[in-house]
Amino acid sequence: MSRQVFLYDHPERFVAGTVGLPGRRSFFLQASAGSRVTSVALEKTQVAALAERMDELLDEVVRRSGGSASVPAVAPSEITDTAPLDTPIEEEFRVGTMALAWDGEEQLMIVEAQALVELDAESEEDLAEAEERLLQDEENGPPMLRVRLTGAQARAFAKRALDVVNAGRPPCPLCSLPLDPEGHVCPRQNGYRRGA
Numbered sequence: 709m710s711r712q713v714f715l716y717d718h719p720e721r722f723v724a725g726t727v728g729l730p731g732r733r734s735f736f737l738q739a740s741a742g743s744r745v746t747s748v749a750l751e752k753t754q755v756a757a758l759a760e761r762m763d764e765l766l767d768e769v770v771r772r773s774g775g776s777a778s779v780p781a782v783a784p785s786e787i788t789d790t791a792p793l794d795t796p797i798e799e800e801f802r803v804g805t806m807a808l809a810w811d812g813e814e815q816l817m818i819v820e821a822q823a824l825v826e827l828d829a830e831s832e833e834d835l836a837e838a839e840e841r842l843l844q845d846e847e848n849g850p851p852m853l854r855v856r857l858t859g860a861q862a863r864a865f866a867k868r869a870l871d872v873v874n875a876g877r878p879p880c881p882l883c884s885l886p887l888d889p890e891g892h893v894c895p896r897q898n899g900y901r902r903g904a
Contacts, residue, residue: 779859
């Protein structure tokens with residue numbers, strides 16, 4: 709079976725969003741163009757890492773171009789997207805690996821999110837070989853979402869993604885662990901953290 713690639717070249721919308729209550733949220737990347745919508749699930753830490761790396765890469769593009777690249781220093785307010793995810797949310801796959809690149813010729817950010825794949829291997833060497841074969845197999849690899857964004861779209865995505873990550877449970881002022889709505893056993897206040 710050939711690889712399924714969900715390609716969005718200049719999507720109308722590419723956002724990170726959540727479903728559920730703080731502490732029990734599911735995170736998604738969602739790309740849309742016309743009536744076509746693709747949603748992929750991922751972890752909160754993956755969303756944060758993607759947004760941070762995207763901002764870092766955009767900053768580096770601006771620095772190397774001496775400010776001549778078509779990348780704004782901050783997310784333009786006119787393209788800020790605060791709307792919820794498009795429904796119904798149908799998860800295409802759970803993200804395993806992600807990659808970012810800047811196409812200097814086209815002046816576009818390329819974001820790739822590849823499906824999580826379970827590999828059977830007897831040793832660490834076997835696992836490394838299997839992962840390498842999988843990454844190099846363009847035709848038969850796992851499903852992938854590939855999105856091409858302008859510098860402004862990428863800045864707007866990164867800002868929203870960080871806002872979504874930070875909108876979770878507030879941190880405890882003593883221990884910095886997340887505060888749950890139903891209460892919090894603080895290790896700083898009690899001297900230890902109880903096992904679950």
